[in-house]
Amino acid sequence: MESAEAQRAVVRGVMDRWKSAVDAHEPQRVADCFTADAIFQGLRPYSVGRPGIAAYYDSQPLGLAAEYEILETRVLAEDAVLGYLSVDFSFVDRPTIPVTLGVVLRRVAGEWYIAHYQVARLTD
Numbered sequence: 001m002e003s004a005e006a007q008r009a010v011v012r013g014v015m016d017r018w019k020s021a022v023d024a025h026e027p028q029r030v031a032d033c034f035t036a037d038a039i040f041q042g043l044r045p046y047s048v049g050r051p052g053i054a055a056y057y058d059s060q061p062l063g064l065a066a067e068y069e070i071l072e073t074r075v076l077a078e079d080a081v082l083g084y085l086s087v088d089f090s091f092v093d094r095p096t097i098p099v100t101l102g103v104v105l106r107r108v109a110g111e112w113y114i115a116h117y118q119v120a121r122l123t124d
Contacts, residue, residue, distance in 0.1 A: 007073035011083035014105055014112050015068055022066045027057035034114045035106055041118040043099075063092035068101070079107040080115075087119075098122045 014033060021029035031054035040046060040053045047053060072084040083103045090096045104116040 002075075004073065007075060007081055008070055010081050010105060010112055011070050011073055011085075011103070014114060015070075015083070015085065015103075018114070019066050019068060022057065022060075022064060025057075025060070025062055025064065027054040027060075030054065030057045034117070035108060038114055039116045039118075043097075043119060043121060061091060061093075065090045071100075076104065081105045081112075 018030060018033045021027075021033065031050040034040065034050055034053050037049060038053065039048055040056065042056050044056065047056065066087055066089055068085045068087045070083060070085050072082075074082040076082055081104070083101075083105065085101045085103070087099050087101045088096050089099065099119045099121050101120075102116075102118045103114050105112050106115040107113075
């Protein structure tokens with residue numbers, strides 16, 4: 001996967017599935033975007049594996065929505081891609097939270113999943 005567009009297509013494919021599940025408030029479907037042993041760091045203490053990811057998104061308020069932009073991608077290995085994104089998490093009853101998000105995607109049995117997810121909250 002040499003081209004930047006191919007890398008972006010991989011990241012976009014996974015992150016579109018993630019966004020769709022986040023926006024629909026379907027925590028298990030969000031967790032299914034991750035590898036079984038994924039390291040997940042949202043805005044609270046980290047977890048490892050899909051159960052912790054599902055619990056994190058289950059605790060999020062209804063109406064949470066994510067808008068993302070891919071800023072950078074890099075191929076780490078044949079079956080691993082790094083994505084660096086800006087994400088705006090919006091809510092129905094409070095201000096939007098802008099963050100940066102680093103993800104490492106792994107191809108497992110021909111499908112791409114998030115193996116590592118780490119959010120950093122932007123501050124002034």
